[in-house]
Amino acid sequence: MTSKERAKALVSQMTLPEKLSQLTNEAAAIERLGIPEYNWWNEALHGFARSGVATVFPQAIGMAASFDTKLMREVADAISTEARAKYNEYKKFGRTKIYQGLTCWSPNINIFRDPRWGRGHETYGEDPYLTSEMGVAFVKGMQYGFEEHPKYRKVDATLKHFAAHSGPEKGRHSFDSVVSKKDLHETYLAAFKYIIEKARPAAVMGAYNRVNGEPACGSKTLLQDILYGEWAFDGYVVSDCGAICDIDSFHKVTSNRAESAALAVNNGCYMNCGSAFKFLKVAVAEGMVSEETVTKAVEKLFEARFDLGLFDETEYDSIPYSKVNCAEHRALALEMSRNATVLLKNNGILPFGKDDGIKNIAVIGPNADATTVLVGNYNGTLSEYTTPLFGIRDMARKYGKDVRYAIGCHHTSDAGNDGNIEEAVIAAKYADAVVLCLGLTPQLEGEEGDAYNSDLGGDKPGLSLPKVQLDLFEMMKSVGKPIIVVNISGSAIDLRFADENAAAVIQSFYPGQDGGKALAEIMFGEVEPTAKLPVTFYASDEQLPDYSDYSLKGRTYRYMTEKPLYPFGYGLGYNKYAVSDIRCDGTVTSSGATVSCDIENLGKMPGGNVVQVYISHKNKPDAPICQLIAFKKISLAAGEKKTVEFDIPVDRFMLYDSDGELILEDGEATLYIGTCSPVKEEFCAKTDITIKA
Numbered sequence: 001m002t003s004k005e006r007a008k009a010l011v012s013q014m015t016l017p018e019k020l021s022q023l024t025n026e027a028a029a030i031e032r033l034g035i036p037e038y039n040w041w042n043e044a045l046h047g048f049a050r051s052g053v054a055t056v057f058p059q060a061i062g063m064a065a066s067f068d069t070k071l072m073r074e075v076a077d078a079i080s081t082e083a084r085a086k087y088n089e090y091k092k093f094g095r096t097k098i099y100q101g102l103t104c105w106s107p108n109i110n111i112f113r114d115p116r117w118g119r120g121h122e123t124y125g126e127d128p129y130l131t132s133e134m135g136v137a138f139v140k141g142m143q144y145g146f147e148e149h150p151k152y153r154k155v156d157a158t159l160k161h162f163a164a165h166s167g168p169e170k171g172r173h174s175f176d177s178v179v180s181k182k183d184l185h186e187t188y189l190a191a192f193k194y195i196i197e198k199a200r201p202a203a204v205m206g207a208y209n210r211v212n213g214e215p216a217c218g219s220k221t222l223l224q225d226i227l228y229g230e231w232a233f234d235g236y237v238v239s240d241c242g243a244i245c246d247i248d249s250f251h252k253v254t255s256n257r258a259e260s261a262a263l264a265v266n267n268g269c270y271m272n273c274g275s276a277f278k279f280l281k282v283a284v285a286e287g288m289v290s291e292e293t294v295t296k297a298v299e300k301l302f303e304a305r306f307d308l309g310l311f312d313e314t315e316y317d318s319i320p321y322s323k324v325n326c327a328e329h330r331a332l333a334l335e336m337s338r339n340a341t342v343l344l345k346n347n348g349i350l351p352f353g354k355d356d357g358i359k360n361i362a363v364i365g366p367n368a369d370a371t372t373v374l375v376g377n378y379n380g381t382l383s384e385y386t387t388p389l390f391g392i393r394d395m396a397r398k399y400g401k402d403v404r405y406a407i408g409c410h411h412t413s414d415a416g417n418d419g420n421i422e423e424a425v426i427a428a429k430y431a432d433a434v435v436l437c438l439g440l441t442p443q444l445e446g447e448e449g450d451a452y453n454s455d456l457g458g459d460k461p462g463l464s465l466p467k468v469q470l471d472l473f474e475m476m477k478s479v480g481k482p483i484i485v486v487n488i489s490g491s492a493i494d495l496r497f498a499d500e501n502a503a504a505v506i507q508s509f510y511p512g513q514d515g516g517k518a519l520a521e522i523m524f525g526e527v528e529p530t531a532k533l534p535v536t537f538y539a540s541d542e543q544l545p546d547y548s549d550y551s552l553k554g555r556t557y558r559y560m561t562e563k564p565l566y567p568f569g570y571g572l573g574y575n576k577y578a579v580s581d582i583r584c585d586g587t588v589t590s591s592g593a594t595v596s597c598d599i600e601n602l603g604k605m606p607g608g609n610v611v612q613v614y615i616s617h618k619n620k621p622d623a624p625i626c627q628l629i630a631f632k633k634i635s636l637a638a639g640e641k642k643t644v645e646f647d648i649p650v651d652r653f654m655l656y657d658s659d660g661e662l663i664l665e666d667g668e669a670t671l672y673i674g675t676c677s678p679v680k681e682e683f684c685a686k687t688d689i690t691i692k693a
Contacts, residue, residue, distance in 0.1 A: 003306035007299045019298045020280050025273045037095035044104035045378035048082045051099040054380030055329040061490055062340035062509030064124035064534035067610040068633040069137040075336055076141025078329045080154040084316045085323040102308050103156040109135045109191045110166045112535055113555050116547055117167035118445045118458030121490020125534025126556040128187055129628045132194035139199035152309035160205035164188040169448045170457030174250035176210040179550045181660035202235045208243045215247045218263035228268050236300045237269045244276035262288035270297035325383050337511045337518035343529040343572040345505040349482055351525025354399050362431035363389050364408045364424045367439045367488040376510035377442045388437050391516030395524045412466045428479040438469045439488035462541045463494035477501055492537040528573045528607030537566035557677050558624035567679035569612050575603025579674050579685050588653045588691045596645040597673050601636035608635040609675050611644045618668040623655050626678050653691055664693045
């Protein structure tokens with residue numbers, strides 16, 4: 001029997017109360033049918049989360065900076081292996097509690113449309129195509145490992161939050177995301193559609209907000225018309241936690257809980273995280289929901305449990321607990337951290353070497369020895385870790401250098417007259433170079449209730465670092481020693497102060513358990529930085545549109561007309577790379593196009609880069625200014641040249657019209673191929689193409 005048939009047969013034996021007991025995340029046991037208690041709520045954003053020790057990989061935004069889909073799939077495979085290893089032990093207790101099951105509410109594929117959004121570091125950045133490809137790799141790795149059609153899924157991956165959900169965080173329970181059809185399909189839904197088509201995720205999570213007036217978890221347009229209708233999604237939809245209660249409490253679309261529950265389940269939201277579905281009994285009794293609809297929902301959920309093999313013996317049952325944070329996974333986390341660290345500026349001071357005249361290094365700043373910034377949010381518990389201070393100190397000893405440490409200040413204050421500033425000045429005076437570790441923490445930018453800048457519910461007020469950190473930088477600058485600024489944050493920061501005055505600037509997104517070791521390896525030249533920015537670093541708050549406006553006008557590299565500080569796709573290495581000899585037939589037809597180029601490492605050390613392809617349509621005023629349509633991560637030995645080929649399908653040359661329809665139109669366009677978005681044309685070569693519908 002198929003999983004659908006098994007689910008139908010099992011559910012047919014249930015009473016209505018038994019069926020209703022299965023529609024919340026805390027699914028009850030039905031002993032007479034051999035069904036154990038099961039809690040559906042689990043998290044696995046960048047490691048198996050909230051369930052004790054696990055390998056902590058870089059936060060999602062950092063993994064996106066790798067532009068490496070193969071590495072991403074390896075990470076996801078490791079996460080699902082640890083999930084199975086833990087589940088194999090938890091199930092021996094006869095039930096699974098919260099954070100112990102195999103239904104993982106990850107990844108977050110919302111578009112990071114505005115750098116002030118506190119949860120943006122959970123995403124893969126601002127670009128729909130990068131988000132799509134990284135999301136496909138993550139979902140496939142989680143659900144299938146490196147098999148394409150296994151009998152059972154390793155875990156269930158859940159795309160969230162559907163849809164048009166990216167702040168304001170404080171008002172998310174009542175906010176209405178007003179979005180044009182073009183922006184909705186081109187930007188906010190694009191990754192959901194792509195990942196569903198390419199990776200077959202088990203589940204989708206609805207969002208808290210409304211979209212054009214409809215509550216996302218009860219939206220006929222989003223769920224019935226688009227998700228189940230146009231896209232033929234065959235999985236299940238789970239609500240965000242408490243979101244169905246919001247429908248009557250805050251959105252005021254319904255009058256009571258029973259109506260809210262009925263609206264959600266009738267439109268295909270079959271799993272409720274929260275308490276609203278307790279009122280489905282009333283909704284059924286009053287004719288708002290049919291028992292047939294309830295049965296359909298329960299069947300879909302048990303189909304998922306059968307697909308996971310929860311009632312069978314599976315190949316995953318033998319995964320041992322020793323796989324949790326094992327040496328192999330720790331090495332993989334370190335490799336991803338190396339690929340998630342972006343070099344933004346370098347006047348030649350990096351990499352440090354044995355004979356560079358730098359004997360003493362001062363490591364200073366509130367993020368130099370902070371563990372919270374290693375883990376981001378939705379994370380496992382650290383067992384082994386390396387902060388920037390300890391990574392740099394260990395590496396410095398290898399190169400015959402000494403390290404002095406001073407915190408300098410705390411993240412948002414100098415904590416009174418505790419001598420931190422003075423100690424930092426002294427350390428800098430006795431150093432030959434200063435590594436200044438500034439930035440934010442997950443407590444300053446995050447989800448409502450998790451972050452503690454409570455006035456904004458987790459969002460940032462702007463792009464500037466807290467004043468005390470800028471003051472610390474000015475004090476370090478006054479000492480007169482070269483400064484390497486390491487900014488650790490989950491989002492874009494106004495780094496003009498560093499770009500204008502520091503010798504080097506590094507962006508380290510919340511970098512995972514060995515982020516400090518990866519940072520040190522890069523700073524001492526043992527690894528070349530290859531990461532690229534998955535978000536635009538704006539020059540200042542003045543470049544940002546109104547935060548609550550969901551129009552893409554002026555937002556992200558695709559639609560902003562002003563010059564950013566650091567553009568999307570940007571990141572330096574220690575070698576120089578040349579892209580040349582673009583080959584393209586010049587005409588795009590219904591079969592798409594093949595594009596190739598050569599890339600050469602002109603430097604003296606092994607390394608790599610990300611070759612990126614962008615399209616800029618001519619005479620199409622409503623089109624994005626430019627749009628990423630292909631990329632590949634390339635490794636190159638010193639002096640090596642490689643040919644990179646892209647088979648680009650026709651849909652990436654198509655444009656969305658005002659009705660949200662994707663169409664191919666005759667026209668002219670320019671392809672930019674290089675190691676950054678064409679905002680920095682010096683990193684790109686280009687060729688003109690003709691598009692024939």
